[in-house]
Amino acid sequence: MLKDAPERLLDGAKMSIERMPMLQVVFECVASQCSDALRQLLPILALFSVESVATERIGEVIESHDGDTVIGIVYVQAWEARLLIGFDNDFIFALADALFGGDGSEEPVFEKRPLSSIELRLAEKAIDIVGTALQCSFAAVCEQGLVQKFVAQASS
Numbered sequence: 435m436l437k438d439a440p441e442r443l444l445d446g447a448k449m450s451i452e453r454m455p456m457l458q459v460v461f462e463c464v465a466s467q468c469s470d471a472l473r474q475l476l477p478i479l480a481l482f483s484v485e486s487v488a489t490e491r492i493g494e495v496i497e498s499h500d501g502d503t504v505i506g507i508v509y510v511q512a513w514e515a516r517l518l519i520g521f522d523n524d525f526i527f528a529l530a531d532a533l534f535g536g537d538g539s540e541e542p543v544f545e546k547r548p549l550s551s552i553e554l555r556l557a558e559k560a561i562d563i564v565g566t567a568l569q570c571s572f573a574a575v576c577e578q579g580l581v582q583k584f585v586a587q588a589s590s
Contacts, residue, residue, distance in 0.1 A: 506561030
């Protein structure tokens, strides 16, 4: 099937993960640092893990969520690029439960509602933790840090 010109241009701009073999290792380091940072805040053990590393169009990623997502935008000056860090509301609710002493033994009660101001601040803290972990993990290739951060809640 022939692709039209815009489709070919967008496909040509995709980065090849195969050409970056250390990227998986860097993200596993990010996950480890996030787990360590949360270990200091939570009474229970929290583990982050890397499910996959892939390239996708940002529009497709955002559309795949149902609007119950908090997205942080981190600007990397050295790369002149923006990174999106997103957490769904279920993760934020579970994190809040753990911070207030929940041990995960009870079935979570998740409602379809916007996040409260406390939960938004908690999401911002989680985005800060991931941003700091990214900065440390990419320090070998990026001398300048992650300099700006914006947080917004996606709505349905």
